[in-house]
């Protein structure tokens with residue numbers, strides 16, 4: 001499908017890691033340069049991007065929404081677009097990388113500079129309909145994916161790290177690795193238990209990359225209608241697992257299970273709460289079980 005980009009809404013998050021006002025102005029200039037009517041909306045608070053995007057499903061609204069921020073901004077815009085219109089009328093999303101990790105941008109555009117991605121999206125707009133993961137217990141949606149274990153625990157640690165940006169996550173990861181204890185877990189894919197026992201990491205998605213640098217799900221295809229799952233047990237020492245995760249070569253390694261399906265259940269089996277996140281947001285509850293169902297091809301995104 002080739003959308004006609006007559007009018008464009010740019011949603012820019014000034015709190016995103018590498019954002020500057022000059023960048024969003026440059027984005028707006030380039031869009032106006034191809035003759036599209038363009039509106040810039042700068043978010044004023046967390047959740048504002050969701051509200052802005054949920055209004056565009058109305059008739060006569062923009063034909064494209066551009067997210068100027070990081071993965072958190074892309075998540076908020078995605079939930080707004082999802083809520084604002086049914087699948088067949090959903091307005092496409094273009095994500096540009098002005099956050100810290102920018103995993104979703106990388107998923108779609110690889111290492112291309114943002115201005116090249118923008119020129120490509122405006123001159124040869126091609127839509128890919130990517131899958132989303134619906135989290136039953138929270139009625140939430142994940143674009144990039146969900147995790148428990150090391151990555152989720154790192155987000156807990158990050159709350160008490162004073163650094164900002166990438167340094168904050170690096171420091172939090174180092175502290176988490178030092179103190180990390182595997183948890184007793186179980187992972188079920190389409191009704192089949194694929195892992196039961198001591199658990200270091202569970203990734204479900206979604207995107208191949210998380211945290212900007214870790215390729216947790218190297219075989220994942222964002223629009224294949226399925227969720228990928230990778231579970232690491234305790235067979236690999238933690239530093240080795242982390243090293244291998246940088247390029248996805250942990251898959252096939254000892255104690256690492258890789259699976260694919262439509263429904264994934266992630267559990268902690270000792271009665272303690274499961275530390276669990278999706279799209280970088282930790283879940284506050286004390287639940288020990290989360291259920292993810294794929295919503296196939298739910299979100300149109302502009303891609304090369």
Ligand SMILES: Nc1ncnc2c1ncn2[C@@H]1O[C@H](COP(=O)(O)OP(=O)(O)OP(=O)(O)O)[C@@H](O)[C@H]1O
Pocket residue numbers: 013014015016017018043044045046047048069070071072073074076098099100101102103280
């Ligand atoms: N005006 C604002 N003031 C403060 N926070 C905001 C504002 N607008 C949006 N936010 C919040 O900023 C958070 C961080 O944005 P985002 O995730 O895009 O950047 P990042 O963390 O630098 O990048 P990444 O997630 O790619 O590492 C989002 O969760 C969003 O809810």
